[in-house]
Amino acid sequence: MKSPGKSKRQELLCKYIEGNPFLTDSELAHMLGVSIQTVRLDRWGLSIPELRKRLREVARGSYGQVSALQKEEWIGDLVDLEPGRQGVSILEVSEEMTLNSTKVARGHYIFAQANCLAVSLVNTKVALTGTAKISFKRPVYCGEKVIARAFISRKKDNKFIVRVTSKVQDETIFQGKFLIFAIA
Amino acid sequence: MKSPGKSKRQELLCKYIEGNPFLTDSELAHMLGVSIQTVRLDRWGLSIPELRKRLREVARGSYGQVSALQKEEWIGDLVDLEPGRQGVSILEVSEEMTLNSTKVARGHYIFAQANCLAVSLVNTKVALTGTAKISFKRPVYCGEKVIARAFISRKKDNKFIVRVTSKVQDETIFQGKFLIFAIA
DNA sequence: CTCTAAATTAGTATCTGGTATTAAAGTAAT
DNA sequence: ATTACTTTAATACCAGATACTAATTTAGAG
Numbered sequence A, B: 001m002k003s004p005g006k007s008k009r010q011e012l013l014c015k016y017i018e019g020n021p022f023l024t025d026s027e028l029a030h031m032l033g034v035s036i037q038t039v040r041l042d043r044w045g046l047s048i049p050e051l052r053k054r055l056r057e058v059a060r061g062s063y064g065q066v067s068a069l070q071k072e073e074w075i076g077d078l079v080d081l082e083p084g085r086q087g088v089s090i091l092e093v094s095e096e097m098t099l100n101s102t103k104v105a106r107g108h109y110i111f112a113q114a115n116c117l118a119v120s121l122v123n124t125k126v127a128l129t130g131t132a133k134i135s136f137k138r139p140v141y142c143g144e145k146v147i148a149r150a151f152i153s154r155k156k157d158n159k160f161i162v163r164v165t166s167k168v169q170d171e172t173i174f175q176g177k178f179l180i181f182a183i184a
Numbered sequence C: 001c002t003c004t005a006a007a008t009t010a011g012t013a014t015c016t017g018g019t020a021t022t023a024a025a026g027t028a029a030t
Numbered sequence D: 001a002t003t004a005c006t007t008t009a010a011t012a013c014c015a016g017a018t019a020c021t022a023a024t025t026t027a028g029a030g
Helices: A004-019 A025-032 A036-045 A051-060 A107-121 B004-019 B025-032 B036-045 B051-062 B107-121
Strands: A077-082 A086-092 A126-136 A145-156 A159-168 A171-183 B077-082 B086-092 B126-136 B145-156 B159-168 B171-183
Touching: A004 A025, A004 A036, A004 A077, A004 A107, A025 A036, A051 B051, A077 A107, A086 A107, A107 A126, A107 A145, A107 A159, A107 A171, A107 B107, A107 B126, A126 B107, A145 A171, B004 B025, B004 B036, B025 B036, B077 B107, B086 B107, B107 B126, B107 B145, B107 B159, B107 B171, B145 B171
Parallel strands: none
Antiparallel strands: A077 A086, A086 A145, A126 A171, A126 B126, A145 A159, A159 A171, B077 B086, B086 B145, B126 B171, B145 B159, B159 B171
């Protein structure tokens, strides 16, 4: 019977947890539109540990080192993702991301968050950024929460146009148009 | 009455937890030779959060911090700089910068190197990226050395146009045009 | 359409590491 | 002995799970 839903969902589950290891099972269940038991079953099948163990590992700094998850380098926490359609990620600007004299976030962090999200939207094993046109609307300060929303605006063959808008409390601080290539 | 035992014990408690945030109350109780309730009371008095919250905090702090992008002030090594004119930086692509399945560097590192360099060309206290148009010409692999060259192509008031070309052994892998604002 | 196996959901008991609260001892100084 | 502080105990509750069993849903083959 092997419903295609299962493996797809498990892939998605991986992405969610890779993108944000702080998610509980019930949050994941809600995001995936399945019951909490299914999430646990999937985690078990993928041998992904529970939230608390993941946090322990992250805290120890060993997360992703030995993990079967092969954690990607993510900037921002993934909070919503419909591969092939849209996604949302949140980044809280910390001290290390800022120019220490001004507490303004360095542009490449904002870019990195958007880029990570844009790439993850493309539902293939590997996706690479080809070109991008980006614009920083205003400086972002330490402590602010940047919410990046991305959607695929066009698709042709293996090329995707992804638009990302990043906001701090309804104020747009960044916009970008990314051309992403999907690699088979 | 203020027994000396209490404040001494609380000091010790602080040290224990600072030295190892992974300790449970019962472990601490055992170490301090008091009951678990006393430990909780002490934690409460010192407003030290419970184990799980401590782990969350540690995890939050270290999550992504492993990343070169978060740790380092600068992406790339500056090897030449004439402020207001041109500059060169070199970045050796390390394992952490790549998608581990393919060993291809994630775009935002290449961008970060270029952005850092572009910003540093502008000879003021603070400079911020306004807009950028960038293009990744080919994937960059783990171990390759990326040499980014930047020059100021135009200047008007506090706005600078900086062009960056990044190469791996004479092969252009990235080009970008940055509009940088100088802040007084 | 029915049968069947896989997939999903439900339900219950149990665990850890706590919070929150109330109460009961212990201790030490005046 | 009284008073104030300190410590321990006891109980109810919570989040976020594990572990297990069972029922229900769903898809596909015959």
